Amino acid sequence: MRIDVLTLFPQFFESPLNCSILKRAQETHIVEIALTDIRDFAADKYRKVDDKPYGGGPGMVMMPGPVFDCFEHVSKLSPEKGRVILLTPQGQRLDQKKAIELSKENRLILIAGRYEGFDERIRIGLGAEQISIGDYVLNGGELAAMVIIDAIVRLLPGVLGDDDSVKDDSFSEAVGGGLEYPQYTRPEVFRGMKVPEILLSGDHKKIAQWRRQQAQDRTQKWRPDLLDK
Ligand code: ADE
Numbered sequence: 001m002r003i004d005v006l007t008l009f010p011q012f013f014e015s016p017l018n019c020s021i022l023k024r025a026q027e028t029h030i031v032e033i034a035l036t037d038i039r040d041f042a043a044d045k046y047r048k049v050d051d052k053p054y055g056g057g058p059g060m061v062m063m064p065g066p067v068f069d070c071f072e073h074v075s076k077l078s079p080e081k082g083r084v085i086l087l088t089p090q091g092q093r094l095d096q097k098k099a100i101e102l103s104k105e106n107r108l109i110l111i112a113g114r115y116e117g118f119d120e121r122i123r124i125g126l127g128a129e130q131i132s133i134g135d136y137v138l139n140g141g142e143l144a145a146m147v148i149i150d151a152i153v154r155l156l157p158g159v160l161g162d163d164d165s166v167k168d169d170s171f172s173e174a175v176g177g178g179l180e181y182p183q184y185t186r187p188e189v190f191r192g193m194k195v196p197e198i199l200l201s202g203d204h205k206k207i208a209q210w211r212r213q214q215a216q217d218r219t220q221k222w223r224p225d226l227l228d229k
Contacts, residue, residue, distance in 0.1 A: 087141030091130030112141030178219030
């Protein structure tokens with residue numbers, strides 16, 4: 001998979017992309033992630049990428065010119081057309097289902113905005129879909145793009161040591177779209193708290209049953225909204 005990110009702050013991504021799983025996924029060529037600075041496509045010598053909103057109002061709006069020019073440059077970096085996504089609080093909310101869907105694409109082009117938002121002609125002209133990571137407003141789309149990348153890359157075959165580990169994740173079909181069951185590791189007793197007996201029994205059928213029940217109970221208790229879906 002190839003992921004292009006168009007942003008005013010490529011440096012924002014450097015540390016998270018150079019750690020742990022995301023780093024290894026790039027080193028093993030399972031994913032290629034390319035960052036392009038929108039400001040490099042500004043038309044004037046001040047490298048201006050934003051301007052006042054028509055009709056008045058607070059803040060600045062991202063101008064269409066630099067984003068279009070940047071997009072057209074990035075598009076040509078790979079023959080694959082790719083799915084174009086704007087990160088904005090107005091978008092469709094990201095969930096695990098969406099992450100799974102996106103992880104099946106060959107190429108994603110993520111566009112992270114700053115300021116009060118994008119000139120509307122960016123969305124229309126690029127035929128972009130919009131994604132939000134939640135009902136709160138961030139200072140820009142960079143963290144949202146990073147969240148999408150993180151959620152997607154771990155789903156790519158070969159990224160996690162054990163491909164089964166994504167199957168039992170919270171929100172996955174194996175746990176009925178609800179929360180994951182509780183996990184324990186050594187020691188068997190920690191500060192007086194014991195590992196549930198059943199997990200030490202070696203009875204795999206009973207363990208699976210217990211985990212299913214636990215997953216159901218905690219979903220009911222902590223995230224009943226997931227059961228309504
Ligand atoms: N940009 C600002 N806030 C955002 C959000 N919640 N999701 C995606 N992009 C954003």
